[in-house]
Amino acid sequence: MKLFKLASIAVLMVSVSLPAMAVAADKPVVGLVMKSLANDFFKNMLEGAEAHAKKRGDYELKAIGMQNETDFESQLNGVENFITQGVDAIVIAPADSRAMVAPLKKAMDAGITVVNFDVSLDEQAKKDAGIDLAFVGPDNRGGAKMVGEALAKALGEGGKVVILEGNPGADNAAQRKLGFEDAIAAGKLDLLDSRTAHWETEEANSVFSTMLTAHPDIQGVMAANDSMAIGVIKALDAAGRSDIKVVGFDNVSAVAPFLKDGKLLATVDQFGSQMAADAIDKALEVVAGGPKLEGWIKTDIELVTKDNVK
Secondary structure (H helix, E strand, O other): OHHHHHHHHHHHHOOEEOOOOOOOOOOOEEEEEEEEOOOHHHHHHHHHHHHHHHHHOOOEEEEEEEOOOOOHHHHHHHHHHHHHHOOOEEEEOOOOOOOOHHHHHHHHHOOOEEEEEOOOOOHHHHHHHOOOOOEEEOOHHHHHHHHHHHHHHHHOOOOEEEEEEOOOOOHHHHHHHHHHHHHHHHHOOEEEEEEEOOOOHHHHHHHHHHHHHHOOOOOEEEEOOHHHHHHHHHHHHHHOOOOOEEEOOEOOHHHHHHHHHOOOOEEEEOOHHHHHHHHHHHHHHHHOOOOOOOOEEEOOOEEEOOOOOO
16 A cells, blocks of 8 residues: 555656646546656657647646656556546556556546557557557657668668667567667668667666677667667767767757767657647547547658758
């Protein structure tokens, strides 16, 4: 019981609601469940969702995030809290693609509309749970291949590279690793090492520093998100290495200077500030009696380099 209470408190610590917004009793309530609000990608996503709620003005937004990328318990308890509150819809970017299936099934059984976005739930886990849930989000594998190909072009055949992976339990982490491997195969690169840094900057700094010591001949780094790419860049600066090319994924605002000065070769924009808003729109359509969402509803991605960074 004490553990449950502590987890519940953790959720409340990162919960966000729109300030001073008068909400009519008949307006639908949408529970938005994000990943780590310490990550700029999800900070931008929250800002986009808040702006969307204010602009539409016809629903109440309740948003929560995790304290860090491995704080899975906050998501689990957040979904449970939304079920207890009886929200009309839950829109979720799951931190763990398998562990979140059971609580979301419970929400669906309670009559709550659920929209899975950003990170796809595991197909086998959904099948085992007997639920059919659409995915609203980007082609993570395609995006990783795209940015990986930019690195391959810069290095040429035989280029020695490493991969920094995201959370092992997250589908987007698995898909991005596959996309990087696609680019490595197509570009005939030499993969020296591949390890997780759980999406985190400081962990990436440490993990990559170890990689660099073991493989001083590294020429390129494929980081599965920009937070980890920043950790790599910090490690390179500390080591006095400016000869290693780095690519990332997310196009958070913090990497714009690195793109401009060449410390980051490329990243992928998946338009996070708009993604949650789009998923909320689709959830509200279903709540209003619209058709059930089906399949994969793809959202946009774009390669970003120094030539088109804003």
